[in-house]
Amino acid sequence: MSAESAKTGDMDRLSQTRELEVLERVREIPAGFVSTYGDVSPGAPRFAGTVLFHADEPDLPWWRVVRADGSLAKGERQRQLLRAEGVPFRGDRVDMSRARVVP
Numbered sequence: 001m002s003a004e005s006a007k008t009g010d011m012d013r014l015s016q017t018r019e020l021e022v023l024e025r026v027r028e029i030p031a032g033f034v035s036t037y038g039d040v041s042p043g044a045p046r047f048a049g050t051v052l053f054h055a056d057e058p059d060l061p062w063w064r065v066v067r068a069d070g071s072l073a074k075g076e077r078q079r080q081l082l083r084a085e086g087v088p089f090r091g092d093r094v095d096m097s098r099a100r101v102v103p
Contacts, residue, residue, distance in 0.1 A: 018044075022051045025103040029064040031085045033101040034094050036068045040103060049073070070094040 018041070025040040041048035045068075052062050063074065063081040070093030072078045079089075088095040 018047065019051050022048050023055060023057070023060065026052070026060060026062065026065060028103045029061060029101060031061075031064075032087055032099070034064050034066045034070075034082070034087060034096075034099050035101055035103055037065055038068060039100075040065055066094050068096075070096045070099075 022041050025035070029035050029040075037045035037048040041051070048065065052060075052065060055062065063078045064085075066072055066078075070090070072082075072092075072094070082094065083089070088098045094100075
């Protein structure tokens with residue numbers, strides 16, 4: 001095995017570990033609350049978005065992850081799911097002072 005392929009293998013394992021951590025943090029968000037992309041992937045909120053986009057888990061509560069300002073990346077579908085769980089809104093955004101929980 002070359003040094004380059006060993007390095008690539010290490011990076012793949014690290015990425016998979018990070019993905020699993022993000023998914024676990026999302027699963028821990030209780031119904032009626034939200035976390036931000038940065039909460040579930042500290043220092044790399046876009047990574048969290050990528051993980052959620054590619055996740056193929058029907059029971060994963062993706063809708064509980066919102067932008068830091070409380071706005072919704074998935075629009076009306078996400079809003080309906082959050083409202084059904086009793087998440088408080090202030091206008092079009094989640095009321096982060098009342099609904100945010102950091103996993």
